[in-house]
Amino acid sequence: MYKIPGHHHISMITKNASQNNHFYKQVLGLRRVKVTVNQDDPSMYHLFYGDKTGSPGTELTFFEIPLVGTTYHGTNAITRIGLLVPSEDSLGYWKARFEEHGVYHGEITTYANRSALKFEDPDGLRLVLLVSNGEKIEHWETWEKSEVPAEHQIQGMGSVEMTVKRLEKMANTLTELFGYTEVSRNDREAIYQSVNGEAFGEIVVKYLDSPSEKPGRGSIHHLAIRVKDDEELRFWDEQVKKRGFQSSGIVDRFYFKSIYFRESNGILFEIATDGPGFIVDGDVEHLGEKLDLPPFLEDRRAEIEAKLSPIEEK
Known part of the structure; x- marks a missing residue:
């Protein structure tokens, strides 16, 4: 059976x-690796940030919806994103940086058994910096032009938190379908890892019996987990269907191929291939500098560009 190597x-x-754009580039120091559009609704931007090439496991992506309302937090939602930083000293660096830039943040604490610093982006998205203790995605690359020194740069995604009404249902999906390992459990919370001992494939599942979250600005739409290639994606598509979930079938996103399904609590998962990646239509030196469209949208470029407001570079 294939193994899921992480987010x-x-x-x-x-x-x-x-x-x-200002927050994730100038404040967090990530590289904007792709400016494109939502392929299902090309009237909205789809922005990607990550390491030097936007490699799998480092990508934070955003759909711009100017008329979106407020998020009303609740259950059956993805509720926090962990980002890995190299050391305890890095947390001190980031706390000072957040204070300098007026970023809402907490005190240095622990989260999922790691030293941590919680903060929010301008939309109210809940994030947490986690000390990696040497863990990082093996293909992560330093971004030399980052606003953040290399020794404190964010090294990709860590623990992802999900809040659900039916914890056991989520547990079964992660362990029985995808082969995650349960590493801790109590009545209110359980932690699962796709790679034992590694945060970059970790999911923290919290139990909450409340109304479901109403998504809005700063809410999390879906989590994508990694597979190597088309063959593995076809395998997982079959496994998802065998479990009784409704699969989208394989969707070609040009930069990767994916399937989508909702598990029993209604949380949307994507399963995405590692390649071909963001350099398929651009060179490493100039990633994210202009609007890129997949070939099947290129003949609509003028129409699409006319509906998009320019992104201001501060």
Whole structure:
């Protein structure tokens, strides 16, 4: 059986692409690796941030919806994103940086058994920096032009938190379908890892019996988990269907191929291939500098560009 090697990307909703762009590039020091559009609704931006090439496991992606409303937090939702940083010293660096830039944050604490610093982006998206203790995605690459020194740069996604009404249902999906290992459990919370001992494939599942979250600005749309190639994706498509879930079938996103399904609590998962990646239509030096469209949208470029507001570079 194939193993899931970790997270691929995670997708959120932002109200303002220019504000989002400033925060993730200038404040968090990530590289904007792709400016494109939502392929299902090309009237909205789809922005990708990550390491030097936007490699799998480092990608934070955002759909811009200018008229989006407020998020009303609740259950049956993805509720926090962990980002890995190299050391305890890095948390001190980031706390000072957040204070300098007026970023809402907490005190240095622990989260999922790691030293941590919780914070929020301008949309109210809940994030947490986690000390990696040497763990990082093996293909992560330093971004030399980052606003953040190399020794403190974010090294990709860590623990992803999901809050659900039916914890056992989520547990069964992660362990029985995908082969995750349960590493801790109590009445209110359980932690699962796709790679034993590694945060970059970790999911923290919390139990909450409340109304379901109403998504809005700063809410998390879906989590994508990694597979190597088309063959593995076809395998997982069959496994998802065998469990009784409704699969989207394989969707070609040009930069990767995917399937989508909702598990029993209604949380949307994507399963995405590692390749071909973001350099399929651009060179490494100039990633994210212009609007890129997949070939099947290229003949609509003029129409699409006319509906998009320019992203301000602050």
